[in-house]
Amino acid sequence: MTTSTSEPAEDLIPPESELRAESQIRAAALKLGFDTCRFTSIADAWPAGARLAEFLAAGRHGEMAWMSDTAARRAHPRAMWADARSAIVLGINYGPDHDPMAVLAEPTRGAISVYAQGDDYHQLIKGRLKTLAHWMQHRFGGEMKVFVDTAPLLEKPLAEQAGVGWQGKHTNLVSREFGSWLFLGSILTTLELAADAPDPPSCGTCHACLDVCPTNAFPQPFQLDARRCISYLTIELKGPVPQELRPALGNRIYGCDDCLAVCPWNKFASRAAEQKLAARAALRAPSLSELARLDDAQFRALFARSPVKRIGRDRFVRNVLYAIGNSGAPALAEEARRLLDDPAPVVRGAAVWALGRLLGAQAFAALRQSRRRQEPDREVTAEWRAAPAPTEPRRGG
Structure with missing residues (x-):
């Protein structure tokens, strides 16, 4: 944005100021x-x-x-x-x-x-x-x-x-x-302003941020492989999250704060953010079952003015279903079962994976038998094939 001298400017500092x-x-x-x-x-x-x-x-x-x-x-x-x-x-x-x-x-x-x-x-x-x-x-x-x-x-x-x-x-x-x-x-x-001195790096021997990463997204200190970062996987990636990384998502449905939250320098950031940046109570720890039921209009209403809205309802519900699959709560299986008929393939595929994690082997085998041939999307069909076989024990959350 190039500013225009014709636009009014707020008088932030008295014009007669002698400061540099x-x-x-x-x-x-x-x-x-x-x-x-x-x-x-x-x-x-x-x-x-x-x-x-x-x-x-x-x-x-x-x-x-x-x-x-x-x-x-x-x-x-x-x-x-x-x-x-x-x-x-x-x-x-x-x-x-x-x-x-x-x-x-x-x-x-x-x-x-x-x-x-x-x-x-x-x-x-x-x-x-x-x-x-x-x-x-x-x-x-x-x-x-x-x-x-x-x-x-x-x-x-x-x-x-x-x-x-x-x-x-x-x-x-x-x-x-x-x-x-x-x-x-x-x-x-275009102004020539006096430069401030850089602040020398002060991480020292601390590597808490690297150790806490659930997906090992740091090949080495000061380097990130975005393809393994949960923020990338839940926000930027449009299709299904790679199967091997889904368990590590846990219940993270939009971004990840782990590497930020463990930084020892945060003790100097104890001042609460100003009101305009404060968290909405409804978004601090929302119910997965309620989020799984969002249609597009409800999603847009809940996340109005929020950056979450930019990824769209389908990608967001995909993330919610991965979290449901990681929850270890069989009571949430019905939320995933309902979404087997969702219009979005990425949602249906995530629902298959969640059910494979939550249902017993026999129940899932019966569901797979009845549903797999009805599925028109190749990626969702692949999810049915990749889900646990009936003889395998049910994995926990």
């Missing part, structure tokens, strides 16, 4: 509700581009073709905008006021990632960024463009270079003040 431009901008950002504001030059070399190329060459981005399609624009911030000279990196703390991993001990309820339990942060942050950018342009001149996650700009390396924090062994940003709980936004500008 960087100090005025930081004060204005804090007044708008940002928790951190740092500056960096984007004229230098950009090693993050080479790391991205290695990630893509290894195929670790999975089905996220948009990453490879926009690789050239991600190679350097100035590939996004050649005239840019500086970046302002801003963050909002969304540290939860509850233990985000407690729900994992309640297998009949769904675990939704903390960032998605409230309103979509993209809209909240973008509005504040635009306000700040308009104000900056009126105060200091120059041009501005704002970015919040959706554009091909590598924001975590940019934040690291600006000293907001460092990329931890889990590849997410870690802050001394806010731990692993920061929403990021950036403003690129």
